[in-house]
Amino acid sequence: MYFNSIDFAVFLPIVFILYWFVTNTRLKFQNALLVLASYVFYGWWDWRFLSLIIFSSLVDYTIGLQLQNQKNQSKRRLLLWSSIAVNLGFLGFFKYYNFFVDNFVQAFSFFGHQIKPNTLQIILPVGISFYTFQTLSYTIDVYKKKLEPTKDLISFLAFVSFFPQLVAGPIERATHLLPQFYKRRYFHYSKAIDGCKQMLWGFFKKIVIADNCAEYANQIFNNSQDYNGSTLLIGALFFTYQIYGDFSGYSDIAIGTSRLFGFDLKQNFAFPYFSRDIAEFWRRWHISLSTWFRDYLYIPLGGSRGSTWLKVRNTFIIFLVSGFWHGANWTFIIWGFLNALYFLPLLLTKRNRTHLNIVAQDRWLPNIKDLFSMGLTFGLTVLAWIFFRAETVSHAFTYLKEIFSASLLSLPTVRPFYLFVLLLFFMFIEWLGRANAYAIERLLLRKSKALRWSFYMFLIVLTFIFSSQTEQEFIYFQF
Numbered sequence: 001m002y003f004n005s006i007d008f009a010v011f012l013p014i015v016f017i018l019y020w021f022v023t024n025t026r027l028k029f030q031n032a033l034l035v036l037a038s039y040v041f042y043g044w045w046d047w048r049f050l051s052l053i054i055f056s057s058l059v060d061y062t063i064g065l066q067l068q069n070q071k072n073q074s075k076r077r078l079l080l081w082s083s084i085a086v087n088l089g090f091l092g093f094f095k096y097y098n099f100f101v102d103n104f105v106q107a108f109s110f111f112g113h114q115i116k117p118n119t120l121q122i123i124l125p126v127g128i129s130f131y132t133f134q135t136l137s138y139t140i141d142v143y144k145k146k147l148e149p150t151k152d153l154i155s156f157l158a159f160v161s162f163f164p165q166l167v168a169g170p171i172e173r174a175t176h177l178l179p180q181f182y183k184r185r186y187f188h189y190s191k192a193i194d195g196c197k198q199m200l201w202g203f204f205k206k207i208v209i210a211d212n213c214a215e216y217a218n219q220i221f222n223n224s225q226d227y228n229g230s231t232l233l234i235g236a237l238f239f240t241y242q243i244y245g246d247f248s249g250y251s252d253i254a255i256g257t258s259r260l261f262g263f264d265l266k267q268n269f270a271f272p273y274f275s276r277d278i279a280e281f282w283r284r285w286h287i288s289l290s291t292w293f294r295d296y297l298y299i300p301l302g303g304s305r306g307s308t309w310l311k312v313r314n315t316f317i318i319f320l321v322s323g324f325w326h327g328a329n330w331t332f333i334i335w336g337f338l339n340a341l342y343f344l345p346l347l348l349t350k351r352n353r354t355h356l357n358i359v360a361q362d363r364w365l366p367n368i369k370d371l372f373s374m375g376l377t378f379g380l381t382v383l384a385w386i387f388f389r390a391e392t393v394s395h396a397f398t399y400l401k402e403i404f405s406a407s408l409l410s411l412p413t414v415r416p417f418y419l420f421v422l423l424l425f426f427m428f429i430e431w432l433g434r435a436n437a438y439a440i441e442r443l444l445l446r447k448s449k450a451l452r453w454s455f456y457m458f459l460i461v462l463t464f465i466f467s468s469q470t471e472q473e474f475i476y477f478q479f
Contacts, residue, residue: 001044003250011040027182028154045126049128052090052128053131054157057157084139087132094124134174135160137173155182162177170265172266180264191259191262197441198259200440200456202250204462205249206472207463207467209245209423209426210245211242212419213242213423217235217239227414228410233403233412234414235414236382240273240382243388244273246475247269247476250476255438267437270283273378274431275355275377275378279352281381289322312348315340315343319343330392335387339384
């Protein structure tokens with residue numbers, strides 16, 4: 001079920017009414033309703049994959065209880081690796097089986113050996129990369145004794161399957177989200193209104209910005225051989241805003257929807273395109289995944305401790321794994337490799353923790369240095385996104401070759417003026433709200449109520465005017 005669908009527009013009010021007016025007498029009833037609603041939400045795509053998420057949940061729930069009772073360290077380690085094997089085994093089979101088979105065949109073909117592969121028509125379960133990491137964090141934290149294992153099965157099932165963030169995050173830690181299912185929740189009007197505002201901004205990002213950018217980005221990338229360098233550069237820019245509007249828009253809708261039910265999810269995006277270096281970008285982009293890799297992979301590998309070689313090794317591992325997490329294609333791995341290269345100078349000069357505050361804090365405009373740094377970081381990010389969007393590695397290099405040719409100086413053949421205006425408006429609002437959890441959180445709060453609501457209505461009107469005739473799938477559903 002898509003957030004931007006009629007199905008969800010019907011589903012959400014029904015669940016909301018049942019949650020606050022029917023099952024509100026007992027916490028277990030509310031949690032059970034959330035489990036049922038989440039399974040309906042997830043099963044809307046393909047009910048067969050419900051068995052995966054239920055099985056994964058039961059495995060980690062059981063292993064968590066076993067870890068509490070087991071004192072032998074070797075057996076505790078075996079339980080942990082059992083959880084990792086089950087979860088990553090599912091992820092590896094459904095997401096990477098054909099990738100490894102195809103590359104295995106190509107490797108042997110290179111040496112003159114022909115092998116007939118047995119590839120399968122595997123359908124990737126929606127959200128498997130997200131809920132797999134969420135359940136893994138629970139088992140790992142229980143193993144490290146950072147968290148007491150739960151004996152409340154309904155709460156645990158609700159934690160794993162919580163429908164607002166189930167299929168594309170944020171990837172929540174059990175230490176943050178699971179305890180919220182233990183406590184009685186009360187409806188707060190101000191919290192609900194705040195959630196609705198964040199949902200509105202998320203829908204604007206997705207429908208107005210991402211979907212309209214997608215129309216031209218897809219046109220240009222899918223027919224890149226027909227366009228000059230300047231047009232290809234515009235296509236890369238449109239994809240840059242498409243993926244940000246699409247993914248951060250989903251996160252905003254998920255976080256806002258959660259607030260309607262009394263839950264707080266962590267911020268997943270913090271205005272990354274205003275970053276002054278690539279390290280700051282990764283502290284602001286897909287925060288839940290970046291911090292997951294930091295805490296469960298980078299730090300256990302040694303993090304920034306040890307020799308320069310170990311720091312470099314760990315940096316490349318984290319970025320390459322991040323790239324591979326996104327998809328079974330060499331384009332994603334090269335995307336991760338590029339980001340590691342971008343990060344390397346900052347690491348070696350110990351400047352990777354330089355920009356911890358927001359840009360131009362307490363000022364309207366950035367200074368020349370910040371403006372240059374933001375422009376350089378944004379430009380490097382756009383180039384990396386080309387590999388992320390390209391169908392193959394050769395497609396990406398051909399695309400880049402044409403951008404850096406003389407045709408870059410030619411006039412672009414695709415010039416949707418209305419979209420440039422929308423992007424300017426969008427980035428202006430984002431700039432004004434860059435110190436907040438989302439752009440319009442505090443916008444116009446000190447102004448009149450009429451002006452504030454006129455602005456919200458303006459966003460709603462724009463969303464209807466520029467909405468697509470067909471439902472547009474969120475990009476990260478494929479990951």
